[in-house]
Amino acid sequence: MATSLHSALTREETTSRSALSPEQVFEIVRAREAALSRLLMAFIVSGLVFMLFPGTLLGVWNLLQISGRESVGLISPAWLQAHGHAQVFGWIGSFLLGIGFYSIPKLRDSGTKVIRAAWVCWVMWTMGVAIRWTATVYLWNWRLLLPVSGVLELMAFLIFFWIVSKHRPKDSGERALEPWVWVVMSATMGFLLAVAANLVGSFYVALRGASPAFPHGFDQRYLALLGWGFLVPFIWGFSAKWMRVFLGLKPLRPRILFSAVLLNLVGVALAVAGNFRLATWFLLLAAGMSVVAIRIFETSEQEAKIRGIHWSFPLFVRMAYGWLLVAALLGVAASRFDTSGGIWGASRHALTVGVVAIMVLSVGQRILPAFAGMRLLWSPKLMFIGLALLATGCTLRVSCEVLAYQGYASWPWQVLPVSALVELTALTLFATNILGTFVLQPSHAIKEPMHVSVSQLVALSNSR
Ligand code: HEM
Numbered sequence: 001m002a003t004s005l006h007s008a009l010t011r012e013e014t015t016s017r018s019a020l021s022p023e024q025v026f027e028i029v030r031a032r033e034a035a036l037s038r039l040l041m042a043f044i045v046s047g048l049v050f051m052l053f054p055g056t057l058l059g060v061w062n063l064l065q066i067s068g069r070e071s072v073g074l075i076s077p078a079w080l081q082a083h084g085h086a087q088v089f090g091w092i093g094s095f096l097l098g099i100g101f102y103s104i105p106k107l108r109d110s111g112t113k114v115i116r117a118a119w120v121c122w123v124m125w126t127m128g129v130a131i132r133w134t135a136t137v138y139l140w141n142w143r144l145l146l147p148v149s150g151v152l153e154l155m156a157f158l159i160f161f162w163i164v165s166k167h168r169p170k171d172s173g174e175r176a177l178e179p180w181v182w183v184v185m186s187a188t189m190g191f192l193l194a195v196a197a198n199l200v201g202s203f204y205v206a207l208r209g210a211s212p213a214f215p216h217g218f219d220q221r222y223l224a225l226l227g228w229g230f231l232v233p234f235i236w237g238f239s240a241k242w243m244r245v246f247l248g249l250k251p252l253r254p255r256i257l258f259s260a261v262l263l264n265l266v267g268v269a270l271a272v273a274g275n276f277r278l279a280t281w282f283l284l285l286a287a288g289m290s291v292v293a294i295r296i297f298e299t300s301e302q303e304a305k306i307r308g309i310h311w312s313f314p315l316f317v318r319m320a321y322g323w324l325l326v327a328a329l330l331g332v333a334a335s336r337f338d339t340s341g342g343i344w345g346a347s348r349h350a351l352t353v354g355v356v357a358i359m360v361l362s363v364g365q366r367i368l369p370a371f372a373g374m375r376l377l378w379s380p381k382l383m384f385i386g387l388a389l390l391a392t393g394c395t396l397r398v399s400c401e402v403l404a405y406q407g408y409a410s411w412p413w414q415v416l417p418v419s420a421l422v423e424l425t426a427l428t429l430f431a432t433n434i435l436g437t438f439v440l441q442p443s444h445a446i447k448e449p450m451h452v453s454v455s456q457l458v459a460l461s462n463s464r
Contacts, residue, residue, distance in 0.1 A: 033445060035115055036102055037373045039122070041438055043098025044368060046126045048431045050090025054133040056427050058083040060420040067416045072341050072405060077213035082136040088226055089153065089198075090129040092356060095364070096191070096234065097125060097160050102371055104164060114163055121159040128152030132202075135212060142212040150199035157195045164188070179254035180240035186261055187233035190268075194230045197222050217274075220344075224271035227351050228264060228283055232324070235359055236261070239294050246366065247314045248302030250295045257293035260286045280331040287328040296321045308376050309366055310384040316362045319391060323354025326398070342405020346398045353394045353423065361387050361430050368434060373443030378436035386429035393423035 020028070062080055066072050072080075101118045128149045135145035201214045201222060209215070214222060240252050267282030291297060296318055304314040330347035338344050365383045369375040377383060396419035400412035 030445065032115075034373070035112075037371065037443075037445070039115065039118055040098045040102040040368075041372050042119075042122055043094045043101070044372070044434065045438070046122070047091045047094030047098070048434060050086050050094060050129060050133075051427060052431055054086035054130075054137075055083060055091055056087070056424050058086065058137070060424050063420040064417050067404075067413050070404070070410075070413055072345070076211075077216070077219075078136050078139075078211050081213055081219065082133050084223070084226075085136070085198075086129065086133050087352065088231070089195075090133070092231065092360065093129070093191070094125065095360065097121065097156075099367075099371070100160060100164060117159055117163060121156045124152045124156035124159070128156060139212065143206045146202040146212055147199070147206050150195075150202035154195050154199050157192060161188070161192060178241075179252060179257060180237050183233055183240055183257065183261055184237035186265070187230060187237050190225065190229035190233055194222075194226050197225055220276075221272045221274065223348065224276075224279065225268060227348065228271070229268040231351070231356050232264065232287075233261060235320070235324075235355060236290050236294070238363065239296070242363070242367075243294060243296065243317065245305060246363075247296075247304050247317060248300035250298055250301050253293045253295070256289055260289035260293055263289065276335040280328070280335045284325075284328040284332055287324050291321055291325065294321075308369070308380070310380040310387075312384050312387065313362055313366060316358055316387045316391070320355050320358040320362070323350050323358065323394070327351035327355060330398070330402075338406075340405040340407070342401050345405065346401040349394065349401070350398050353390065354398065357427070358387065358390055358394070361390060361426075365430070365433060369437045369441065372438055373445045375437050375441040375443055378433050378441055382429050382433045382436075386426045386433065389422050389426035389429070393419045393421075393426060396422065 058079065062075055062083055065075050069075070101121075128151075131145050131152070132149035134140065135142040135149065201218055204218075205212055205214060213219075236257065240257060243249050244252060263282050264286035267279045267286060270276075270279035270282060300314075306313050327347050327350035330343055330350055334343035334347050361383070365377055369377045396415055400415045400419060403409045404412035404416060
């Protein structure tokens with residue numbers, strides 16, 4: 001199978017299209033679509049592995065340790081950071097790169113070379129994240145391996161960036177780019193800066209540090225860049241592109257969205273400069289404006305597209321935006337009242353679990369089955385149970401983290417381990433559902449030769 005796909009793809013590179021029969025062109029298009037789906041599935045599966053083991057299991061272990069000792073200060077910062085890196089770069093980063101490659105129509109036109117480059121990107125990214133986690137947790141040759149992993153991640157990202165930056169939608173002509181494209185471009189720049197900052201931090205600790213952990217001050221600024229400079233703008237960009245269709249929302253307000261992106265940039269810049277008090281107000285304002293721009297809480301104009309998934313999908317997407325406001329409010333509170341890392345931690349997890357993870361579990365289960373060879377989601381029921389558990393775990397975690405860490409009450413120390421296990425179960429169900437979809441659901445891949453864009457695939461999956 002692999003050989004026939006390869007030869008079909010290579011044939012097109014050596015033969016002009018006009019010399020091919022319609023059947024051959026059909027075979028090439030189908031082979032390319034299959035190759036892209038395989039690439040996407042590789043990124044998704046490695047992302048799921050990073051999420052489950054180096055990410056969530058280590059996060060749960062850290063939280064059990066923190067709850068047992070009733071202090072975050074007694075835990076190895078290197079282990080906390082290894083968890084954060086595996087989640088943000090290993091899970092979310094792999095998903096974004098995979099979906100990014102899959103969504104570029106250029107890959108459908110430009111032959112095996114580009115697809116091969118995307119595979120090289122996958123290998124480098126996966127090795128970079130895995131090496132970083134291993135060296136940080138086991139302290140094995142970390143002075144050498146941390147910079148090596150940072151270089152691998154940056155090179156992988158640059159391959160992605162190079163392929164994406166050469167792409168301009170075919171049908172766009174001289175027309176201005178759509179608003180969501182600008183927002184995703186700003187998020188991509190945030191991603192690049194985060195990867196670059198990670199490399200700088202890795203070299204710094206390799207040369208000067210006593211352990212692989214970034215110094216606290218640097219880490220706080222780096223986390224602001226990661227959360228608000230990279231993850232949040234991606235959520236806004238994809239919401240601007242897809243939520244109108246998925247949730248039947250009223251039309252986007254582009255100017256307000258651009259203002260939100262601008263305010264957010266100022267907030268991130270202030271945080272990176274160390275002025276967290278002012279920064280968090282800008283981030284709160286930006287979050288509020290994004291809600292107004294995307295009109296996420298307004299009544300829908302049209303019915304939500306929920307065929308094949310659980311009917312609660314629109315509820316959870318809206319809930320993610322509720323968590324965005326909570327995260328921003330907690331950030332303002334943290335910059336004034338935090339004495340223990342608890343309010344910062346709560347704000348961070350309102351953002352990473354409440355916003356990012358809930359969004360990925362919702363939208364991921366909505367789009368990935370279609371992208372991975374036109375499959376149907378294995379179990380809509382499992383989707384609901386996973387999301388409901390994640391929302392419950394996040395609520396317990398965020399509220400109890402403030403109360404326990406700040407010393408306002410001691411009973412929440414007993415609840416925190418429960419919250420970790422509930423979140424772990426939720427994420428395991430998500431991984432099971434996606435893997436079940438890839439392995440057990442039949443593929444209804446394209447039966448006719450055609451160019452298929454992401455929106456067409458989504459439309460196709462809606463009509464089934
Ligand atoms: C089962 C779910 C999770 C558990 C139990 C967990 C646990 C933890 C713990 C205990 C910390 C240390 C700081 C604190 O006490 O707040 C932490 C930090 C962090 N977590 Fe999580 N987490 C989970 C999910 C996630 C997810 C889904 C993401 C991202 C998508 C994430 C990203 C981070 C980041 C970036 C940090 C900061 C690391 C640093 O200090 O540099 N976590 N997490």
